[in-house]
Amino acid sequence: MNAPTPALVARPERLRLVGQRRQVLAVMHQRLMFAMIVYAGIIGLIVLRILWLAAFGDHAGRKEGVVALVPARGDIVDREGHPLARTIDAWTISLHPKKIIGNKLDLARTLARLMPEKTEADYFAMLRSDKPFYYLRRRSPPALVQAINAIGEPGLAIDSEPDRLYPQTSLAAHVIGYTDVDGHGMAGVERAFDKELSDPARRGQPLTLSISSRVQQALENELNAALNEFSAIGAAGVIMDVHTGEVLAMTSLPEMNPNVAGKATPEQMFNRATLGVFELGSTFKPFTLAMAMDSGVVSGPGQIYNCPDALPVYGHVVHDTHPFGRRCSVAEIMMESSNIGMAQMADQLGIQRQKAWLKKMGFLDRVDIELKERGRALNPGSRWGPFETMTIGFGQGIAVAPLQLAMGYATLFNGGIYHAPTILKRDASHPLPQGRRVFTADTSYRMRSLLRLVVMKGTGKKADAPGYRVGGKTGTAQKLINGRYSQTINITSFAGVFPMDDPRYVIVVMLDEPKATKDTYGFTTAGWNVAPVVSRTVSRIAPMLGVRPDKGREPNMAEVLPFVHEEK
Template sequence: MRRADCRQRFALAADQRLRILLLAFLFIGAVLLARIGHIFIMGLINGGGAAPAAMFDRADIVDRNGVPLARSIPVHSIRSVRSKLMHDPRMLARELARIFPDTTEATFYSRLTGRPSSIIRRRATPDQLNAVNELAEIGFEYPEEPERLYPQGPIAAHVLGFVAPGRGGVMGIERRFDEQLAANAARGEPFALSLDTRVQAALELELGDAVTQLEAKGGAGLVLDVDTGEVLAMASMPTFDPNRVNFSDPAAQWNSVSFTTFELGSTFKPITVAAAMDAGVITDMARRYDATRPLTVGGHRISDSHSADRWLNVPEALVHSSNVVTAQIADDLGKDRLQATFRALDFDKRPTIELPERGLPQWPRSWGRTTTMTAGFGHSIMVTPLHLASAYAALVNGGIWRPATILKVEEGHVVQGRRVFTESTSARMRQLLRMIVASGTGSRADAPGYRVGGKTGSAERVIDGTYVGNSVVATFAGAFPMDRPRYVVLVMIDRPPGNAYSLGQRTAGFTAAPVVRKVVQRIGPMVGIYPDAHRDVDISELEPLLWKPRAER
């Protein structure tokens, strides 16, 4: 009986303990579930189950094919807490400079002895962190921070811009779409651009090589879809690496494609001729204009750099790039109609592209007869290369001007525009632009089988309102393939001195045109255009209008 009574008391005690333990576990579980529920609800309120905003607060930027151009990643930094430092700051600075040879000992010493707490290094690799740990310094902390990484390095730097700690986006897309990038990050969606990384890399490679070989001060390049206005590539030289921003050359800060304005010279001549054709000023390609001597208007002398010393028809004036003939055509067209064409091409407004760096064209303050004549061949008015590229797209695509865009246009979407030139004028301009490359100043832009058409332009650089002698801006603006234009390709070389690489010449035919040829040959297969020697624009009705010496007939 006693043993049975003991077993019963033991069983009751054990049961009581189990109940207490069960209640304790239930209480702890309820607390944990409440905490998890709170976190879940707050996550829904703050944008779903995305990663913490402090770590990934900006969406990836990708090109039109999904290739990453910018992304946020977690990295470790090294922070110094001055009050906790055990070792001599000079010794620490010396050791840190050994681990991070790209930063000087003096810089590390300044950071160690400056503010009470400061980041002395951002984005340290695991090996570097291990090396710093071996210093056994308890005054160092290793916080994890979000870092903006640009996997392609300096590719498309002026388009992308960069992010500065505590400031957000500073240039380009990073600045313009600061809030949109955060919104896309919350939804887990990348931000797609119209750029094609392959085309961008090819353009930058050829443009950078030309600027170096020509010993030029800089350059600009653009590849633009003539039907949608999408920018497939945009390059400005000198450039920078957004992963490690250091504007040792101040010129690297400016996007020469969309921000800097230039007098783009003879590249305006096809625009003037097209406007004259639509206005009925030019009705016959065979009509001849006196180019035997310079023009003197309002005390200004207009001459040709290489005078043909004879009367020229319209195709010859473009092929030989005659200022004298184009000035007469602009004079016949008149101020109002020339201005109307320029305004229809947005030459009086900032470019419409979605970048913060957009230059305001320099429109003439007073516009008299002389200005009309000089503006007709690209002087007296300053625009960005992007303005010119959009104008050339309208020249060759059937006459429709569309705003340039850096954002990807969904396939099948029709981009609205406005008519600037008639379809018949656009068809004629395709012939004339092809003729300029086949037989004129743009011959070095001819990429066999790609049917390139375009126009050269060489003008003196305007700095602080004054023409700087022997300082040339050389531009070639063109399109391919001219039997069915798909892309405008524009290259500008800023202030080439003329050296052995360009045969001593500074003009666009020897500096910018060859770059266009190389770019077209590189990017053609990338965008689905292959050389075809059996196709071309039919210019047979215009070829007889080109005068040739008797020996060539």
């Protein structure tokens, strides 16, 4: 090892070291520069983002979704805007047995005291079960919610969830329908318009029905009174605007409460007005007469038919409840509801023309309305022979829904034009479609005085509401039980139109199996039980509908009165 000597020139290894250092430094500089650029880029991005947010961004506390009041399901309102169905937030109390920390026996005792629908033992069993979740109460009152909250048990959950409420309870229940637990429509309008009601774009706007709740209430109330008075098993009623086909009121009794739809019996669920089809008897006769007048078979109310006490035809015998036993005019046949006279008219009309007309009026098809509960009218089908034509002429052998009957009367009295009934209000978004002509305007006009005659002097006297010019036709049909017409059990109906000098509204009411009472002198015919319902209902609703009573106005009765034989 030599001692270090002063070097005159750098040693080559030293030179090599300097070169290495420089290289290392350059690499370090490069790396530092790269890291700096990366950091500067990140900071630049953040700054840019902050500037962007400051200029165009939303602030931190912004809440989404509360800027508009859109219910979870659309409201249903009546034609005046009164709510018939609404979705509100309701308190729901539920139980999570796994999360219970307190004494289960005590808790069960408290729950049984607060919610007595279940016993202590039931609650205790629920608390000890392995199920993760129970509903204790839906739509619970605030006081109960407060009491449950005061228990302070984490296993008891209180939530608010959207709930369908029907403020008018059973009013128009069969029209509105109801929803299931998940909020889907199960019947009525709720079912028919489920898509519109749950569509987020459209549910903000309420669905406006043609129903008028005041008219509906009057009809339900009067019909329910009759149902109780005559101990009928069911009833149905329809009130329609003859010009637009809007259903102003439609009811089916016994009623149901859509708020607790699960408790309704099948009998209550059944919509007799649209789903049920019934042989409605003599209320059909005006159609036969109108067909006969339109096709020229009957020239006018003065035409004379032979009306014996009984009419043997095609191997059967036709009877009358009030036999004439003489020659009688068409006006009298209508007034006293003579089957024998009508059968002859229908016979002259013939099968083909009758079928064609019934088809045009929609009596051979399903009920034409938006609801899904639609019955199909029944007719003799392949057995439709000359005798069936006669019986259909006076309303036997054809079964239609009460709504269809109302539709038929609307067609007959609005000038003869068929408009499909609708449950939605006619307005700009739902205009009146082009109708189809069924009867001539002249026939429509001449039927007015004939049906007014029935109420003034005939079978429907009790349907008259003073001043409102009610015209209409009673119908008492024997009920078909096990394939045989019962002699004692009836379906009674009345189809009326008011005011008869310028028809605006049609009302159809029907009672299923009414019983005789002391006041009806043992009768169960329509003139005694449903006709008074029409009278009372019309007196109540006509002022609401803007029909002015006037005792001085009548349709042109001079057309029919000369052909009525007055008993001296």
